[in-house]
Amino acid sequence: MNIKLNTCVSRFAMAAIIATMGSGVAHAQATEDAGKAAVPADNGGNLGDIVVTAQRRPERVQEIPVAVTAFSEATIRNLNLNDAISVSKYVPSMISQHNAGLATANSYFLRGLGNTQSAATFDPPVGTYVDDIYVARQNANNYAFFDTERVEVLRGPQGTLFGRNTTGGAVSIIMRKPSDRYGAKFESTYGSYGRVTSKVSVDIPVSEKLLTKWSAFYIKDDGYLKNITTGEHLNGETSYGFRSDVRILATSELTVDLSGEYTKNTGTYFGVRTLPIASSRFRTSTTPVFYEAATNMRTTSCKGDPVNILLSTGNGLCLNSENYAASANVSWATDAGTLQGIFGYRKQDQGYINNYSSGTVNKYAGFILADRIKNDQFSGELKWSSELMDGRLKYVTGIYYLQENNALQTAQFSGGTTSYVLATTRANGVDYGVDVRFKQKVETAAVYLQADYELVDNLTATLGARYTYEKKNLDFFSSDRFLNPAWNHGAAGYTSDDVRAAGIPLSQTQKRVTPRVALSYKVNPNTIVFASATNGFKSGGWNGTNSVPFQVLPFRPEKTWSYEGGFKSDLFGRKLRLNGTVYLAKTTDLQVTSGIIVPPSTIVSQLARNAGTLRTYGFEWETMYAPTKRFSIFVNGSINRGKYLSTVLTPGVPDASQIQTSTIPLRVPKFQVAGGATYKVPVNALGGDVGFSGAYRHNSPYAVAALNTAFAPTEDFVDLNLTYDHADGKWGSSFGVSNLTKQETITANFISLFPGDPRRFTGRVWFNF
Numbered sequence: 058m059n060i061k062l063n064t065c066v067s068r069f070a071m072a073a074i075i076a077t078m079g080s081g082v083a084h085a086q087a088t089e090d091a092g093k094a095a096v097p098a099d100n101g102g103n104l105g106d107i108v109v110t111a112q113r114r115p116e117r118v119q120e121i122p123v124a125v126t127a128f129s130e131a132t133i134r135n136l137n138l139n140d141a142i143s144v145s146k147y148v149p150s151m152i153s154q155h156n157a158g159l160a161t162a163n164s165y166f167l168r169g170l171g172n173t174q175s176a177a178t179f180d181p182p183v184g185t186y187v188d189d190i191y192v193a194r195q196n197a198n199n200y201a202f203f204d205t206e207r208v209e210v211l212r213g214p215q216g217t218l219f220g221r222n223t224t225g226g227a228v229s230i231i232m233r234k235p236s237d238r239y240g241a242k243f244e245s246t247y248g249s250y251g252r253v254t255s256k257v258s259v260d261i262p263v264s265e266k267l268l269t270k271w272s273a274f275y276i277k278d279d280g281y282l283k284n285i286t287t288g289e290h291l292n293g294e295t296s297y298g299f300r301s302d303v304r305i306l307a308t309s310e311l312t313v314d315l316s317g318e319y320t321k322n323t324g325t326y327f328g329v330r331t332l333p334i335a336s337s338r339f340r341t342s343t344t345p346v347f348y349e350a351a352t353n354m355r356t357t358s359c360k361g362d363p364v365n366i367l368l369s370t371g372n373g374l375c376l377n378s379e380n381y382a383a384s385a386n387v388s389w390a391t392d393a394g395t396l397q398g399i400f401g402y403r404k405q406d407q408g409y410i411n412n413y414s415s416g417t418v419n420k421y422a423g424f425i426l427a428d429r430i431k432n433d434q435f436s437g438e439l440k441w442s443s444e445l446m447d448g449r450l451k452y453v454t455g456i457y458y459l460q461e462n463n464a465l466q467t468a469q470f471s472g473g474t475t476s477y478v479l480a481t482t483r484a485n486g487v488d489y490g491v492d493v494r495f496k497q498k499v500e501t502a503a504v505y506l507q508a509d510y511e512l513v514d515n516l517t518a519t520l521g522a523r524y525t526y527e528k529k530n531l532d533f534f535s536s537d538r539f540l541n542p543a544w545n546h547g548a549a550g551y552t553s554d555d556v557r558a559a560g561i562p563l564s565q566t567q568k569r570v571t572p573r574v575a576l577s578y579k580v581n582p583n584t585i586v587f588a589s590a591t592n593g594f595k596s597g598g599w600n601g602t603n604s605v606p607f608q609v610l611p612f613r614p615e616k617t618w619s620y621e622g623g624f625k626s627d628l629f630g631r632k633l634r635l636n637g638t639v640y641l642a643k644t645t646d647l648q649v650t651s652g653i654i655v656p657p658s659t660i661v662s663q664l665a666r667n668a669g670t671l672r673t674y675g676f677e678w679e680t681m682y683a684p685t686k687r688f689s690i691f692v693n694g695s696i697n698r699g700k701y702l703s704t705v706l707t708p709g710v711p712d713a714s715q716i717q718t719s720t721i722p723l724r725v726p727k728f729q730v731a732g733g734a735t736y737k738v739p740v741n742a743l744g745g746d747v748g749f750s751g752a753y754r755h756n757s758p759y760a761v762a763a764l765n766t767a768f769a770p771t772e773d774f775v776d777l778n779l780t781y782d783h784a785d786g787k788w789g790s791s792f793g794v795s796n797l798t799k800q801e802t803i804t805a806n807f808i809s810l811f812p813g814d815p816r817r818f819t820g821r822v823w824f825n826f
Contacts, residue, residue, distance in 0.1 A: 104683050124640070150677055191459065214619050234268075253276070254274070312390075437457070519574065533609075588621065597612055
């Protein structure tokens with residue numbers, strides 16, 4: 058126990074030492090740099106008040122009984138948070154990483170709840186929202202930040218106000234609205250591995266009542282993984298996007314916000330080559346070699362049919378993803394309250410080829426996935442918020458509807474002899490293991506109400522509930538790609554009739570109520586204490602990408618109850634902020650996926666199923682100290698524990714591939730800490746401020762494979778930065794390094810071990826007009 062205590066103390070000490078080196082790392086809830094999301098302190102303090110919508114209405118983050126970490130526009134820039142996955146670095150109890158390929162995009166884990174599969178038959182437990190619009194598919198969650206106003210990360214179930222698929226929490230991204238003044242912002246970076254980024258945003262008010270904003274971004278990265286077989290570089294990307302926003306101020310009460318967006322991403326994400334020696338550091342049967350890959354398969358374009366591309370060119374290792382989005386938010390403020398209509402549409406087309414077996418010369422050896430994915434969704438919500446009883450009762454209520462239409466074509470290959478004949482082409486040396494095609498339709502409707510009532514002065518009770526109706530229909534259809542004389546359809550595919558013949562239903566309906574109860578007490582104007590009990594659920598689904606119809610097993614919804622107690626306080630004239638949360642969560646019918654071989658198949662596949670009951674508990678803290686406007690320091694962190702209380706046996710799965718009560722839950726580091734600081738020095742000779750930065754992050758080891766076949770090691774990351782800001786705020790520059798200590802880690806294990814980012818140097822300039 059003393060050893061563990063001394064280790065924790067040493068981590069805190071190291072965080073403090075690094076932080077006092079000075080940092081451009083300004084925490085989102087902390088400084089005058091909090092931008093438009095912050096309200097300046099009114100009592101001479103140096104901590105600003107960031108306003109969030111975690112309870113679906115604007116409120117000071119320090120006054121709500123919700124565990125939420127928020128990042129302002131300035132903080133996103135200062136912390137170099139380029140996309141949604143990067144916010145996890147500074148959020149207690151959160152781990153976010155790419156899964157085994159860019160096609161799976163973000164894998165959010167909050168308090169031990171997350172997912173490592175992106176097929177539409179498996180939903181994520183941490184919901185992503187852009188301008189209050191739910192992004193249903195995880196493979197669309199790799200959201201690049203361009204002209205973002207703030208990001209809010211809500212920890213714990215959010216089933217009452219945010220709905221299904223938020224058992225772990227929610228990530229809410231709010232884009233900046235058009236300004237009533239002409240202006241432009243430009244930022245560009247250049248760094249290691251040929252990484253170039255550019256962002257631009259232009260505000261053009263057409264009139265007092267019609268405001269517009271036009272934004273774009275571009276990312277080019279050569280990749281940090283060297284393929285020693287072909288000489289190519291892997292794990293790079295080329296991405297770009299455009300967004301337009303229109304704000305119509307029809308009257309003083311009626312505001313209409315419209316937006317349209319297009320983003321495109323191409324790239325690769327490949328595992329490192331390994332040596333046939335067991336690694337105690339990563340607890341794997343092989344040892345990874347950073348940052349090298351070895352495959353005879355070359356990169357190519359995934360534009361078109363990935364299977365035809367693979368078989369006609371013999372190449373793969375690619376991702377092509379195109380995303381379209383449109384939204385409308387109509388807000389009508391009346392004397393009685395505010396009515397909002399929130400409508401959104403999103404569409405994604407994606408092609409994907411990846412050879413997961415690094416270390417082979419035969420380009421077809423090992424395991425190859427070639428997927429074509431199409432997702433589209435439409436959602437609509439009517440929300441009413443108001444106050445009664447002279448403000449003692451505040452409430453928000455609404456109705457919600459979402460429809461998804463998803464299609465997947467997934468083909469799996471491995472080296473061997475030719476088993477089947479392509480309708481037009483023979484592919485020599487390739488076995489076809491799976492050629493599954495399905496379409497899925499999801500419809501969900503909900504009604505919700507949450508009210509805050511001040512029982513007596515400073516004591517407020519929160520009571521809310523959401524009723525959700527959901528229906529899913531899944532339809533498999535035959536493949537015309539491969540022929541098999543014994544079947545009337547494709548060799549490795551199957552139809553809905555085949556699945557039903559195995560006794561498996563292809564329709565699921567859910568009707569659930571997810572309540573929330575909370576109490577908060579305002580000790581003084583700058584301190585509250587709170588306690589809450591919150592429920593959430595994640596949709597059921599199917600093991601939809603399996604090679605045989607009788608293993609398209611359905612799984613039940615995941616349900617979580619979370620009990621929390623905490624405090625939020627600003628002390629010493631609002632120079633010191635201390636926030637803390639204790640939580641205990643029990644999740645029944647936990648859903649997991651793992652890559653295993655399920656007989657009679659001989660090919661590895663991702664098996665999705667219910668694992669059992671998971672209990673997690675811990676303590677999270679967020680601290681900030683800003684004695685002056687030029688210096689601030691923060692230390693955030695968490696202590697977490699997770700354990701399977703009981704498990705569920707999956708029929709047909711070998712004992713060695715079953716989840717056991719002794720299995721360590723995924724991505725639950727026992728200890729996390731992230732610290733940093735900012736110190737700015739006025740330099741009159743340069744006409745501006747020079748800032749010094751340092752940040753430190755630590756994670757204790759945690760499992761990255763559901764069956765504990767791989768672990769991330771102890772992680773210690775150090776980032777340093779030097780900045781210059783001109784006094785008039787018109788321009789600035791910086792030079793920094795991330796992962797200074799060259800920390801080597803792995804983010805996922807599916808056939809290969811997938812590496813985290815190496816050390817990077819980056820220079821940046823920005824201009825405001």
